[in-house]
Amino acid sequence: MHLSLRVWRQKSASAPGRFETYEARHVSPDMSLLEALDGVNEDLIASGGDPIAFDSDCREGICGACSVVIDGIPHGSRHGTTACQLHLRHFRDGATITLEPWRARPFPLIKDLVVDRHAFDRIIEAGGYVSVKTGGAPDGNAIPIPKTNVDRAMDAAVCIGCGACVAACKNASAMLFVASKVSHLSLLPQGRVERERRVLAMVRAMDDAGFGGCTVTGSCEAVCPKNIRIDVIARMNREYGRALLKGGSPELAL
Amino acid sequence: MKLLPQLFHSSLGKKYIMAITGLGMLAFAAVHLAGNLRLFLGPEVLNSYAHGLHRAEESLWMIRVCLLVLIGLHVSMAVVLTHENRAARPILYERSRLPGASHASRTMIWSGLMVAVFVAYHLLHHSAKAQVSLTGHDFAAFRTTLADGTACHDVFRMVVAGFSQPVVSGFYIVGVGLLSHHLSHGIEAAFQSLGLRNRAWDAAVRRLASGAAWLLFVGYASIPVAVLCGYGREALQ
Ligand code: SF4
Numbered sequence: 001m002h003l004s005l006r007v008w009r010q011k012s013a014s015a016p017g018r019f020e021t022y023e024a025r026h027v028s029p030d031m032s033l034l035e036a037l038d039g040v041n042e043d044l045i046a047s048g049g050d051p052i053a054f055d056s057d058c059r060e061g062i063c064g065a066c067s068v069v070i071d072g073i074p075h076g077s078r079h080g081t082t083a084c085q086l087h088l089r090h091f092r093d094g095a096t097i098t099l100e101p102w103r104a105r106p107f108p109l110i111k112d113l114v115v116d117r118h119a120f121d122r123i124i125e126a127g128g129y130v131s132v133k134t135g136g137a138p139d140g141n142a143i144p145i146p147k148t149n150v151d152r153a154m155d156a157a158v159c160i161g162c163g164a165c166v167a168a169c170k171n172a173s174a175m176l177f178v179a180s181k182v183s184h185l186s187l188l189p190q191g192r193v194e195r196e197r198r199v200l201a202m203v204r205a206m207d208d209a210g211f212g213g214c215t216v217t218g219s220c221e222a223v224c225p226k227n228i229r230i231d232v233i234a235r236m237n238r239e240y241g242r243a244l245l246k247g248g249s250p251e252l253a254l
Numbered sequence: 255m256k257l258l259p260q261l262f263h264s265s266l267g268k269k270y271i272m273a274i275t276g277l278g279m280l281a282f283a284a285v286h287l288a289g290n291l292r293l294f295l296g297p298e299v300l301n302s303y304a305h306g307l308h309r310a311e312e313s314l315w316m317i318r319v320c321l322l323v324l325i326g327l328h329v330s331m332a333v334v335l336t337h338e339n340r341a342a343r344p345i346l347y348e349r350s351r352l353p354g355a356s357h358a359s360r361t362m363i364w365s366g367l368m369v370a371v372f373v374a375y376h377l378l379h380h381s382a383k384a385q386v387s388l389t390g391h392d393f394a395a396f397r398t399t400l401a402d403g404t405a406c407h408d409v410f411r412m413v414v415a416g417f418s419q420p421v422v423s424g425f426y427i428v429g430v431g432l433l434s435h436h437l438s439h440g441i442e443a444a445f446q447s448l449g450l451r452n453r454a455w456d457a458a459v460r461r462l463a464s465g466a467a468w469l470l471f472v473g474y475a476s477i478p479v480a481v482l483c484g485y486g487r488e489a490l491q
Pocket residue numbers: 158159160161162163164165166176177180220223224225226227228
């Protein structure tokens with residue numbers, strides 16, 4: 001098949017950007033979109049041009065590196081699919097596909113389709129971990145955890161930190177990402193002991209990074225490649241209110 | 255950690271304020287509707303109810319002050335949040351599809367501001383009995399006597415006279431329509447913002463939100479529609 005790729009090209013954050021159209025000829029429907037980009041890049045390199053910069057690593061939907069807005073939808077219009085897992089058979093032969101980078105103030109552009117997602121790391125650093133000492137490896141089932149809690153925690157833990165939720169939200173809000181982490185950890189006994197501090201600190205880091213607020217439009221859950229639902233956001237709102245009422249502090253006790 | 259500064263500074267805190275003030279105003283809208291629907295019980299019931307309300311002047315002022323605070327907080331937080339949300343995406347997409355977002359959820363600030371304008375007009379038109387009414391009637395001069403002999407303002411006649419004008423009725427119906435549109439998303443979002451939602455309750459919250467929005471619309475719109483269809487005409491003779 002044959003596709004036209006309209007790609008956002010921008011040398012650096014301060015340089016002006018524009019769309020350029022590239023032809024991906026003789027691509028197979030079994031190729032992924034990123035493989036089509038690889039092909040275009042090979043042609044560009046062969047002709048002495050500047051290859052299109054885009055992020056990818058695992059190419060099997062588990063690392064969260066790939067990040068392209070495809071025809072207006074982060075990771076494209078297929079539900080529960082990352083850009084690297086989006087196959088060309090889902091496009092019409094001869095179609096023109098528009099590719100844009102994530103657009104959000106906390107995700108400054110580095111080059112072309114690559115943005116800097118360190119803001120997510122800063123949120124994780126603020127509290128997305130468990131700091132209790134666990135000693136040696138405990139027995140598998142030594143700590144009893146209700147099955148529903150395990151399932152809910154797992155539903156949230158599948159977040160791969162790709163940032164599509166931010167990219168899709170009209171407010172560039174990171175609520176789905178942060179709420180996934182908060183839900184995952186607050187549902188399990190090891191994470192519970194720090195639940196107040198964690199939610200206060202992570203929300204503060206999220207606000208400081210400049211993400212927008214949640215207006216419950218649901219765009220995030222519509223694009224999340226891991227199908228995380230916005231009920232995790234309700235859980236985080238509950239956790240946050242609880243922490244405020246209990247007089248918790250976002251600072252680490254020294 | 256200080257509760258109040260935290261509420262006003264964090265994005266989640268501001269959303270709590272939006273939700274609580276929104277639900278407070280919703281409660282008022284429901285009680286107000288229950289009062290209005292007395293119109294269908296005839297002039298005597300409506301007029302004595304309105305007269306009773308005005309005699310409870312002190313509690314009335316308390317309610318007015320509370321409402322003003324609710325409106326002030328709701329609108330100011332909405333403006334601040336909208337500003338912050340816009341600032342979070344300085345460069346827009348060339349193609350943007352906002353998957354999954356309903357029309358109401360995308361336009362809350364606009365439906366909200368239009369409802370605010372409608373409420374301001376509504377207050378001028380009825381409560382303040384402004385002489386600048388579109389109907390050409392002097393509403394303050396509408397007097398009547400209740401069954402027990404007390405003289406009072408003829409609210410029934412005022413409502414019928416006002417809504418007999420199709421322009422007034424049309425504007426009112428559009429206003430309450432916008433309010434319901436706003437609420438169809440607002441109620442659901444308020445539950446979400448306060449964390450009062452989980453997978454088991456999700457469907458119930460959705461139904462409650464759209465049910466309440468429709469109920470308010472049908473309730474409020476029924477009054478001008480009934481008047482336009484001829485209800486209460488005799489009061490104008
Ligand atoms: S919540 Fe979903 S969309 Fe957001 S970062 Fe995690 S995996 Fe990506």
